[in-house]
Amino acid sequence: MGAKDVTLMYSVVDLAGVNRVSVRVLGNAAAAMAGMASIPSPVVEDDRPLVAASMFGVTTPAVDAARERLDELGYEVLVFHATGSGGRALESLAQSGLLSGVLDLTTTELADDLVGGVLSAGPDRLTAAGARGVPQVVAPGALDMVNFGPRDTVPESFGDRLLYVHNPTVTLMRTTAEEMGELGRRMAAKLSAANGPAVLFVPRRGVSALDVEGAPFHDPKADESCFDALDEGLRGLGRRGREAGPARQRPRLRPRHGRPAAPDDHREGRRMTRDQVPSTPRSAGPRVTRSPFPAGPRPTGPHRGRGGGAT
Template sequence: MATVVLVGTLDTKGTEYAWLATRLRASGCDVVTVDAGVMPLPDGTPAGDVEAAAVARRAGHDLAALRAAGDRGAAVSAMAEGVELVVGDLHREGRLHAVLAVAGSGGSFIAARAMRALPVGVPKLLVSTMAGGDVSPYVGSSDITMMYSVVDVAGINSVSSLILGNAVAAAAGMAAHHERSLTRPRAEGRALIGASMFGVTTPAVDAARRRLDELGYEVLVFHATGAGGQALEKLAAGGFLAGVLDLTTTELADELVGGVLSAGPGRLTAAGRAGIPQVVAPGALDMVNFGARETVPERFAGRRLLVHNPTVTLMRTTADEMALLGTSIGHKLAAADGPAAVLWPLGGVSAVDAPGGPFHDPAADEAALTSLRSALEGSTVELHEIDAHLNDPAFAVAAADHLHRLITTVDRPAADA
């Protein structure tokens, strides 16, 4: 029987969770309720299968002490830590085939943290009052499904019963599907490659993907929009990937300069920590991303801008910024525990950095390459300078072939090395 884990604050939403549990069981699911609440349960509210005190203890906290301290923020953080650990335990024990939560802002924070820690592919559904706005703080790079509650999560009424009924049906269906998938014999799949892509690097990634397909790999392409880079890093850290073809490192420029598509300071580190072979290129490193033209910060007045479309404005990175980016890439790759190589296209790093293009700036690109050479000095990271544009098919195929060589060298038995 598929099991749906309900995560919620039963001190404030016990009625709603009892309703959810009843309907999940009627749908043929087993249910485990994890109580993330801090205050005592109202009279008549059923306790969770994992009570709040046990959740707090799992993270090394005492529930009575959290109550006595009267610090709601600290208590929510403590319970979020405990829920993440409890939910992880249930998943490892085979007692979790889907997670469902209904919540306001605090409960959404708690549930989303636990959901983000679960592997990709485990069904995660969060019905939230916060789903009508920016959901990136909750979803991050995970595969959480968020549903707007429309009305507040405050009792079962003619509207909430429709919304929560849909959520029950969705969670039950996903849990059953996931449970069946775990018991089916798995066909031997192709090794997975993670690749990064942007609109201005699409020809390169498409050509490299075709070549890797010919070589027997399955390629997962991640759009370098911040969340895409985070997802790539997460899959690399989780051991899903045999190799990484990081042709589009533009998110590093946003992190450095202050654009809107940063993937955070951990970008370009997970594959190295996991020892996964990686080939890296400076795709779209010539640009920092902003929204509509009027959203570009005033401090960048006078910079070279390109309105990519009505909602995206690109800003050319300067020589000084490119030099810092080259150093950053070099230091991150030099620290890698696995084989790494940089392929540098001497003819330009994006579709708009080609000769005659609006961002063509050989001096800025050279500044990045020069600092990269210095940062890699003494390391085992290979640097190959190729007389081609990033989007030339020859460059893309060379990158794919080089990654294949790194992977097959790593996989080769020691006696054959």
């Protein structure tokens, strides 16, 4: 139910007395409760620090590469599909104190919240880790798209917008330069309020697989509106962040080079080191890094991830 592990069972009929249908439904519910209560919780002997990662099909190559590296460094990565409920679950877990870090490479739910798409995680998305002081690496991943259902469900007010029909049940709409600018301002405000370390990863070759050169949503000017707003909103927040006071310097915008971002991608990517997602929060603020993004559209659709098809 929502972002919690709560199970509901539909009653089928109104509970106005017991009848031959409700007695079976209620009996099944009671049996399910008894079964769950009688089985002890599994014991997992794994003390690796937990890192939560947000993912969409169009950001899967980057998340896979980061997950592989974090696994090498001794972390366990929990992946959340950025479909509204996934973002809310990530926020809830970050707030719980169980996480050692957040790899938020897929902040697309912010676009749905701004424009009115169907996969919004609410206005509090991208706030829990910062409020809790959990270290986070953040990117404007898949901010180029707003999600809707079938093509005929897209509001008429968006009739002149660039649409991409992924399948009969999923239609994507490209965000405009104005919307991207507002998304950048919102992200900057949320990151500026972080109580723990925060690194912004800026994908210069497209914010999703649909936004790379030659892809349907490729729009460098719209992306720059977002990047400029992020730069402006985070100006003055250096390595020491909010603690630096009036004399703090503008963050350096520099590329970070390392291993390829994906096995089939030989462009430059960024290699994360363990101190960027420490197991215990440190006092620091946001800093900005601009770097190449994994290129490609490798997945077949925006919601395709490892082990699953499009939603």
